[in-house]
Amino acid sequence: MDNLVIEGGLPLSGTIRIHGAKNAALPILAASLLAEGKVTIRNVPRLLDIEVMLDILRDLGCKARHQDTVVTVETAVATSSHIPEMLMRKMRSSVFLMGPLLARFGEVQLYQPGGCAIGERKIDLHLRGLAALGANIEERGSRIVCSARRLKGAEISLDFPSVGATENIMMAAVLAQGRTTIIGAAREPEIQDLQHFLNRMGAQVGGAGTDMLTIDGVESLYGCDFEVIPDRIVTGTVMVAAAATRGEVTLENTQPGHLTSLIHVLRRAGVQIEVGSDIMKVGAFKRPLAVDRIVTSPYPAFPTDLQAQVMTLLSLADGVSVIKETIFEGRFKHVDELCRMGADIRVDLNNAFIRGVPQLYGTTVEATDLRAGAALVIAGLAAQGRTVVEHVHHIDRGYDRIEEMFRQIGGNITREVNKSKVFS
Ligand SMILES: CC(=O)N[C@H]1[C@@H](OP(=O)(O)OP(=O)(O)OC[C@H]2O[C@@H](n3ccc(=O)[nH]c3=O)[C@H](O)[C@@H]2O)O[C@H](CO)[C@@H](O)[C@@H]1O
Numbered sequence: 027m028d029n030l031v032i033e034g035g036l037p038l039s040g041t042i043r044i045h046g047a048k049n050a051a052l053p054i055l056a057a058s059l060l061a062e063g064k065v066t067i068r069n070v071p072r073l074l075d076i077e078v079m080l081d082i083l084r085d086l087g088c089k090a091r092h093q094d095t096v097v098t099v100e101t102a103v104a105t106s107s108h109i110p111e112m113l114m115r116k117m118r119s120s121v122f123l124m125g126p127l128l129a130r131f132g133e134v135q136l137y138q139p140g141g142c143a144i145g146e147r148k149i150d151l152h153l154r155g156l157a158a159l160g161a162n163i164e165e166r167g168s169r170i171v172c173s174a175r176r177l178k179g180a181e182i183s184l185d186f187p188s189v190g191a192t193e194n195i196m197m198a199a200v201l202a203q204g205r206t207t208i209i210g211a212a213r214e215p216e217i218q219d220l221q222h223f224l225n226r227m228g229a230q231v232g233g234a235g236t237d238m239l240t241i242d243g244v245e246s247l248y249g250c251d252f253e254v255i256p257d258r259i260v261t262g263t264v265m266v267a268a269a270a271t272r273g274e275v276t277l278e279n280t281q282p283g284h285l286t287s288l289i290h291v292l293r294r295a296g297v298q299i300e301v302g303s304d305i306m307k308v309g310a311f312k313r314p315l316a317v318d319r320i321v322t323s324p325y326p327a328f329p330t331d332l333q334a335q336v337m338t339l340l341s342l343a344d345g346v347s348v349i350k351e352t353i354f355e356g357r358f359k360h361v362d363e364l365c366r367m368g369a370d371i372r373v374d375l376n377n378a379f380i381r382g383v384p385q386l387y388g389t390t391v392e393a394t395d396l397r398a399g400a401a402l403v404i405a406g407l408a409a410q411g412r413t414v415v416e417h418v419h420h421i422d423r424g425y426d427r428i429e430e431m432f433r434q435i436g437g438n439i440t441r442e443v444n445k446s447k448v449f450s
């Protein structure tokens with residue numbers, strides 16, 4: 027497994043263009059299965075999870091190509107609705123194929139999905155939603171078989187605004203008979219992007235961005251050309267890194283409106299942020315201020331996917347900050363690693379109490395999951411001395427060559443490629 031080697035202490039500076047959103051591209055790629063024609067998707071980042079999704083689509087018989095940031099998928103030639111267990115276990119987002127395959131083939135066989143170990147991450151809301159649309163669901167150990175001759179629209183109320191369940195139900199319902207209403211839907215920008223994509227293929231979906239979606243089923247969908255939104259979590263990661271290194275960075279291809287909660291937190295920490303329509307400038311010239319309480323919650327509140335990165339910044343703040351994590355029960359794994367770099371953080375259940383220290387110090391740390399890894403990279407960029415971040419494959423799930431991204435804005439960061447991988 028590769029390592030990242032970071033010589034810290036340099037303020038980040040310059041201009042960077044943000045890549046497309048993983049969390050928008052993955053369900054959109056899954057939804058391409060619903061089209062009868064060729065789908066072209068632009069601004070698709072080169073990430074491990076995207077490659078796994080394309081491998082699954084190919085395994086199902088589709089033709090899929092990823093050139094630069096453009097993916098083309100031909101799904102009319104798909105022959106199978108059975109996702110192999112080995113591919114299913116490589117990431118959480120394999121579960122997005124459940125709704126589209128069920129809608130397209132009337133049957134899907136899959137397994138419990140894999141992914142980062144940040145919590146239990148059940149899929150009960152996905153399955154209940156599909157059952158409400160008329161699917162027959164059999165769970166045999168980790169194997170799941172869903173079938174339905176044709177799904178029927180229904181009123182579905184979600185107990186929690188699950189992003190994935192909202193997306194799976196939307197994708198299944200677009201070819202169902204009649205109207206589906208999802209009450210208590212997730213409101214994330216990626217759900218709006220999925221709605222735009224589905225409608226571009228001829229679906230009739232409305233309400234994304236609110237907590238109630240309506241989907242009027244249609245007989246068939248056609249191919250289209252679509253561009254994915256910029257990645258708000260990558261944007262946020264770079265903003266926090268600029269602040270933690272006391273640098274000044276301009277971010278292009280962003281949607282500042284998707285990051286209102288982060289902008290608010292960073293401003294409370296004393297970070298200067300100028301906002302344009304699709305551009306932001308972030309500058310920090312002194313030690314950050316502590317932020318008394320941040321609570322991760324569904325959009326538009328503070329995103330769990332930026333919790334670890336912001337914790338790194340606050341570990342350098344003047345005073346005590348508190349972060350409460352309410353989405354995933356296992357999302358404080360970066361704490362021990364940050365403490366190994368000199369941070370002073372105590373965890374009590376789902377609260378982290380962060381007493382800021384003036385300086386972090388480089389050492390060898392392990393990326394235990396995607397965003398924990400990003401937080402450690404930021405810590406390494408801000409720290410005095412050399413940091414080695416191990417298990418970079420977690421970071422590669424969500425950042426397109428993170429070392430190149432930070433090098434563009436002055437970070438001293440290189441990848442040590444594991445020799446056994448090169449010769450295998
Ligand atoms: C590819 C993608 O878009 N991933 C994002 C998506 O993940 P994902 O779609 O998995 O997140 P959810 O919103 O579904 O999960 C949130 C919470 O609900 C629970 N839950 C979810 C579904 C279910 O059937 N039963 C259940 O109990 C989960 O265990 C978790 O505690 O939203 C998360 C929350 O913003 C983000 O951190 C992930 O980056």
Ligand SMILES: C=C(OP(=O)(O)O)C(=O)O
Pocket residue numbers: 049117118119141142144331396397424
């Ligand atoms: C948890 C994340 O992703 P996933 O749902 O794909 O595991 C993330 O992007 O931080």
